[in-house]
Amino acid sequence: MPEVSTQSLSVPVPGGTIDLAWAAVTDTGRRREVNQDAMFASYPLFVVADGMGGHVGGEIASASTIDRLKVVADEGTVTPKAIEKALARAVKDIASHPEATDDGTGTTLTGLYLDTSGDTAHWVTLNIGDSRVYLVRDGAIVQITTDHSVVQELIASGRLSPEEAENHPYGNVITRAVGPSEGVTPDYVRLDVAEGDRFVICSDGLTKELTDYGIRHFLDENADPADAVNAMLDAALENGGRDNITIIVLDVGSASGAGEDDVRDREEQDGAAADESPADGDGRRERRDAAAGAAADDGAAAAGDDAAGADSSPRRD
Template identity: 70%
Template sequence: MAETKTHRITVAQRPLLLSWSGITDQGRRRETNQDAFLADYPLFIVADGMGGHAGGEIASQSTVARLQAVVSSGKVDGPSIENALELAVGDIADHPETTDEGTGTTLTGVYFDSDGDESRWIALNIGDSRVYLLRDDRLVQITTDHSVVQELITAGKLSPEEAEGHPYSNVITRAVGASELTAPDYVSIDVRAGDRFVICSDGLTKELTDYGIQHFLREHHDPGAAVDAMLAAALENGGRDNVTLIIVQVTAEEDSSSPIENTAE
């Protein structure tokens, strides 16, 4: 089973426990895995690389490496993330195996932001990987895809049903490294006990509907068990792409029996 890690936080003088787990798989049809992820408190990120030869793998891994350095610095916020992305763009462009002008990566995830008495989640997104939130037993997509299909849906020219299987379904309009630097979209979310985030590449959402994601969250409370179950289902349903996902959940500490590996106030 995928490993579940934990970290104690305090929000409005109330102790809460964060638990998370992440997993990535090549899938059943791809020759390589061009996805990468980072699950290291307080930042949880999925990157889905694209580009010929080894380009996609280079783009996603370079971006995750730069963001890991941000976590190690102890200062995770919008400016530090955007500075890391600028450095990653340079890494991608300078890499000797990166020759495809279309090389780049999506980037999506959440980070925990605490400033004095105020705490929040910040979701960020570039591309068509997604962040979902299960709150009060209702699953909501927090991020908006940067894709041709989503633009058509927003313009009222395409229904969500028509979008499934659309010939441009894989065409994204924003990425890290594909062109000049693009800043992420940000969404601020309040912190509540019981919340569960799913951060995933489109390799998961190609194979599982929103209903399916919600089903596995209901069936498996432990994040490690839930990511294992979702990955198995995605592979069973075809595994047409690399599959990467992270689950992060917030629990009232008095309601959790999980061991605490890392603590912070």
């Protein structure tokens, strides 16, 4: 088991400060030989990438993407423009390894960063693929990002129920990734900053083994981020560990002057609600409650930009 510790930082923002605490872990899982996940967790950027393609191709794709984003974070100002330039460079990096990559090599990317450039601070999530960002606020868990997957498209079109999606044969086929084509733009969602918020950023190795309710359960049981990521990792491994597992937990403590009065107008997204049914005794996956509009009820999210020019060809993660 990798050693995990909680890091903390008090961040100056317009009109006040924000106290942050976070922890991150990644694990190969029980069935994979190579860990093709990669992550970066350091203020102001917290991201997870889940690579795909060949024995080492996915590892190259996720590592290249995270390495390029580290440079953006180190420069101190994270913006959509800087992120997209970094992703364009990552695509070229991936293509520079023809001996290990092919047209199907790529990576998901999801996470968030703190934007302090305006009058008030905001979180901005970014997403390509089916890794996820969750927000727990006032006891409710909401999936902020929307999966770019065949199954999610079928759910959105009404051709598949959330219950049917649980075991769908195309459950691991994604429709957007960094690598297979140039010009892939993340979806962005802008969020206000609120004291007590907890974010979970994870690859699908976690969500294959734990429901949204299960994730919230382990957050409720573990106030310290390091304890929370360890508990979720242990549960995911116990439930099968079928894929690489990467988890970041980010907590917002004191948040004075952080834009609590902002109005959020996030687009409604099917499947955003958490599964509120009781957990199984062994913590295995349960059927999700797919009540649309739960994000709006929670008041957590703001509208994201639809990605232009996205690669629509399905890729298997």
